[in-house]
Amino acid sequence: MTAAQPDVSVIIGAYEAMPYLVECLESVQAQTLDPARIEVIAVDDGSTDGTGDQLEEFAKRAPMAVTVIHQENSGGPSRPRNVGLERARGRYVFFLDADDRLGAEALERMVAMADEQGTDVVLGKVVGVNRTAPKSMWGKTLPRTDVFSSQIKFTLSAQKLFRRELLTRHGMHFDESLKTGEDALFTMEAYLRADGVSVISDYVCYYLVGRDDGKHVTKSGSYTLRFDSARALMELIAEHVPAGPRRDSLMVRPFLITLLPQFGPAFLRGDEEVRAHKLELAKPLMDAYWHEGIAGRLKVNERLRLHLVARGREDLLADVLAFVSANKAPTVFMEPRTGKAYLGYPHFRDATAGLPDDWFVPTTRETLTIEAFKPLTTVHFKRLRKAARRVLKVRRAA
Template structure:
């Protein structure tokens, strides 16, 4: 008998996933791609709430090809995903969290997108259910792009379609030593190695479900785990991308999403010992990877806080955070005929602090919101360049 290779293997790592697992599996069963084209490998990671039993009942009654693996708890999502990936036989692999669910036609559309463009990774639009999803990458559908030409670096969760042969060629697996952010590491590596990435922005392919009990791995764990995650992602980017603007563009993600929240409102609640520890953990990361190019890509308050972290100035950082906590609006200072805007957060032009004006300088995307701002257009920049060239080239008379 000829065995037909499935188009897609859906890998579901499940731990204490009831009752969310019911809708999750129903969403797979409802996929329009056809049951013969789907393989499901579900790994119960030592659940005690009936998750394993429900998976086995589902496998018995569905016409889908379902393999259920039950194992002792591994402590995180990497282990179950790696087990499922090791058993996968499909042309593509999709990692589905047991709390979430697929959108209608998701697999059919994503497989067709990958086949049409020969891309190694496909992102399908994500919507949140009682949970905030990533948004900046869904501006338009992109048949073929990469991590440098789009905003996909801001969605590094594992819930993507990956070409199986591509993952095997690079021996890609999830890092089981990380307790959080393991999917960011895996997905960023895939983006960097991929022969093209596709984005489906005009159809919801995935529903990110917020559990009422709040049990999300990304919401739990100590601050040291966040620094482990940031360090791993920054080191991966540095290993794979030479120093320069392209590396800095990617470094924005771990600085902004992983590191900066440790120096937000929660920092005010931290004891002095924890504050010192956070600054010590951040120091080697900012020393190695915090550059002017990264800084200018951030908003003023983000850039200012990270610069104070880089300087080890916990005292100044606390005052900035207190200012923000009070929901105060910084005064805007317009100079150069309105072409330059500063946001006067604490210590702006304070000689005792010695912080450069550039920290407070608004980039155009922020400055445009300020009445009286006059953006310098390309034609004005060209005229300036011509005038400068003339001054340089005109001989002194």
């Protein structure tokens, strides 16, 4: 007799996960969803710290069906997840990291949301424990949305509820050639292929735990892996979304979250060879995908750094990064007659640098204060103040 199909398969890839795995498994056992509706597939990826034994002990006492698979270490999270996905029988799958934990009602709420709305992906609110977690997408619960109409592009970790039929229909799996960012690629593809995405913001479904031993995957690995991740995500977006504003809105994510941090203040501390290598790795990405449609969506200091990377101007980039590192607030210059404002980062209207004024125009994401305004030409103070207030009024309205 064939066992009834579970509602959700919880896939846990585990490597050297002790002692965090204990609370992770306790959170699975504490789920309010009927245990008969849950199956757990745990893949021990060659651990030597007792992780495998802990999984076997859990399988003996857990109220739900548990399958434990032991394999040689694969060197990354993709292979364990793929192995678990191959064995999954549930209508939905949920990828749970072995050092994190679930809220008690997480699976019940997410499965109910997917069933009620007919959506293919459900995001449950995530909070960080001893580490930061994404925040911009949790403003309110969204029964049905998509990657273009929300902030979900800024949470591309794998810890979501996915309709398994969506994954099997498109032959989706985690890219085992990537050692970081593999979840971003998988999740973005799911967003793009999904018939609707749901966001649960009124209940904490997932606790993202920071490890004290520094072994969390996002803290390790060569900088070259970040460029591999950015390239893969950009290629995926370009493949699935035609050129235009919708593509640009998604391309912001790999440029802002994956590529830009490689050209932050730490860039100055790298030796000459590393700095040159980073610029070399960035060049084909900038040549292929960077343009004004993306640049105009970023803050001035973000846009300015990436423009300089695109031009290979390490000399000017160093000045901008030194300014940013000093936590200086740029002076806001403005044209009194037009009310157009500019942020005075290094090399603004520097004739020798020859950078376009448009690179320095702030977006509505940036806060301007009247005290910071200075005229670009000599004008009466009242006229300057009136123009500055007009700009602020327009930006507040926007």
